[in-house]
Amino acid sequence: MKITSSVVLALLCCGVSSYATDELIVLKAARMFDGKSNSLVQNAVVVVKDDKIVDAGSNLQIPAGARVIDLGDATLCPGFMDAHTHLTEDFSGNYNERRLQELDLNVSEHAIRATEFARVTVEAGFTTVRDLGSHFVGSREFVDVALRNSINRRVIVGPRMLVATKGIGATGGHFDPTNGFRDFLFGREPDYTDGIANGPDEIRKAVRFEVKNGADVIKAAVSGGVLSLTDEVDTPQLTPAEMTALVDESHRLRKKVAVHCHGDQVAREAIEAGVDSIEHGSFMKPDTLAMMKKKGTFLTPTLMASEWIMGKIDNYPPALQAKAKAATAARSDMFRNAVKMGVRISFGTDAAVFPHGQNAKEFKLMVDLGMSPVDALKSATASDAELLGIAQKLGTLEKGKLADIIAVPGDPTTDITATERVLFVMKEGRVIRQGPSAAEKAEKTSSPDVSASAD
Numbered sequence: 001m002k003i004t005s006s007v008v009l010a011l012l013c014c015g016v017s018s019y020a021t022d023e024l025i026v027l028k029a030a031r032m033f034d035g036k037s038n039s040l041v042q043n044a045v046v047v048v049k050d051d052k053i054v055d056a057g058s059n060l061q062i063p064a065g066a067r068v069i070d071l072g073d074a075t076l077c078p079g080f081m082d083a084h085t086h087l088t089e090d091f092s093g094n095y096n097e098r099r100l101q102e103l104d105l106n107v108s109e110h111a112i113r114a115t116e117f118a119r120v121t122v123e124a125g126f127t128t129v130r131d132l133g134s135h136f137v138g139s140r141e142f143v144d145v146a147l148r149n150s151i152n153r154r155v156i157v158g159p160r161m162l163v164a165t166k167g168i169g170a171t172g173g174h175f176d177p178t179n180g181f182r183d184f185l186f187g188r189e190p191d192y193t194d195g196i197a198n199g200p201d202e203i204r205k206a207v208r209f210e211v212k213n214g215a216d217v218i219k220a221a222v223s224g225g226v227l228s229l230t231d232e233v234d235t236p237q238l239t240p241a242e243m244t245a246l247v248d249e250s251h252r253l254r255k256k257v258a259v260h261c262h263g264d265q266v267a268r269e270a271i272e273a274g275v276d277s278i279e280h281g282s283f284m285k286p287d288t289l290a291m292m293k294k295k296g297t298f299l300t301p302t303l304m305a306s307e308w309i310m311g312k313i314d315n316y317p318p319a320l321q322a323k324a325k326a327a328t329a330a331r332s333d334m335f336r337n338a339v340k341m342g343v344r345i346s347f348g349t350d351a352a353v354f355p356h357g358q359n360a361k362e363f364k365l366m367v368d369l370g371m372s373p374v375d376a377l378k379s380a381t382a383s384d385a386e387l388l389g390i391a392q393k394l395g396t397l398e399k400g401k402l403a404d405i406i407a408v409p410g411d412p413t414t415d416i417t418a419t420e421r422v423l424f425v426m427k428e429g430r431v432i433r434q435g436p437s438a439a440e441k442a443e444k445t446s447s448p449d450v451s452a453s454a455d
């Protein structure tokens with residue numbers, strides 16, 4: 001009985017989206033961040049029909065017969081976007097345990113866990129993510145593609161996903177899934193089907209293979225990384241000729257290119273090759289940032305990743321600790337310089353390095369390092385929409401855009417941490433969350449259930 005009633009409660013309250021119909025829904029709140037203005041709109045009203053915004057502004061007349069959702073002392077915002085997630089993975093615990101688990105669990109079990117990561121992400125207000133790499137050693141499954149498609153078909157609840165599949169990298173590089181394991185443990189050396197490619201022609205083949213299997217965006221590791229065992233964090237891993245091939249082939253197939261890159265030298269080469277965004281960018285010097293500004297290359301800073309790792313440094317092997325410390329020591333100055341110089345900044349967190357659903361903590365880190373709250377909000381809305389190539393339909397609260405609308409309490413321009421307390425989420429006109437999230441509700445109801453079963 002108890003189980004039945006809590007299931008019914010979950011269904012009624014938030015477990016299932018309310019379905020868009022012909023009815024008009026009017027969202028009201030004390031204020032609104034529209035994604036493009038430098039100040040907030042007061043007495044905000046947004047009118048939604050089906051999956052689209054039909055009007056948005058201050059003190060608009062409420063159409064007769066509309067269903068009004070009055071959110072009170074809150075700020076309406078475009079659904080947040082995160083340009084750097086890994087929704088199919090979780091690297092947030094002890095490194096060695098996680099590595100063993102990757103070998104132990106069936107890939108289908110990883111996929112089932114990912115459905116929960118998707119749900120907590122959208123409930124945290126992130127209605128769109130660019131998911132930059134999903135691979136499980138020894139498996140050829142495309143779990144990110146399956147997750148994206150299941151969300152699009154409304155089989156499960158989650159953010160709209162643009163996925164990169166395996167990611168592309170060099171033998172022994174940050175993306176080599178056998179990096180750190182004994183040679184031949186998995187029976188063969190990884191190849192383009194695992195995203196591992198060497199030389200311009202193989203890089204083109206890997207891009208084509210990933211697009212064939214459902215990639216929306218191409219991700220490559222052009223320098224070493226923190227959470228890989230046998231490479232140095234800032235060394236180049238692709239040559240200029242390989243990066244030129246990567247960008248050319250991807251752009252010919254109308255896919256954008258995001259590159260994992262910590263090192264300064266290879267960042268310059270990647271920017272020169274025409275990549276669309278540099279992910280992390282920890283060691284980039286002011287001259288390199290100046291090149292980015294000139295070329296219009298986006299920086300996705302992922303401050304949350306280093307913040308989390310440094311807070312749990314004992315969870316990582318000594319070799320990774322040293323890399324994390326070096327990258328974190330460099331990234332704050334790099335980010336401050338990028339803000340000062342006016343480099344285009346795309347909001348992205350590297351969610352999976354820290355637990356999914358905490359994406360909004362990135363906002364405070366950005367503001368603490370010199371970005372204005374409004375610019376931080378723009379990075380997660382209009383700027384990300386531009387980088388992702390979806391600005392025509394998302395990123396601002398304007399007539400004709402898809403109705404991805406969230407609300408945060410109070411005024412996020414005076415307290416940016418309000419973004420961590422999202423209280424309402426609508427995606428394409430469907431209410432996904434109003435009030436506490438499913439997880440918060442489960443937490444509240446779990447204690448009595450535990451004591452009952454103990455009896």
Ligand SMILES: [Zn+2]
Nearest residue numbers: 084086132350
């Ligand atoms: Zn990442």
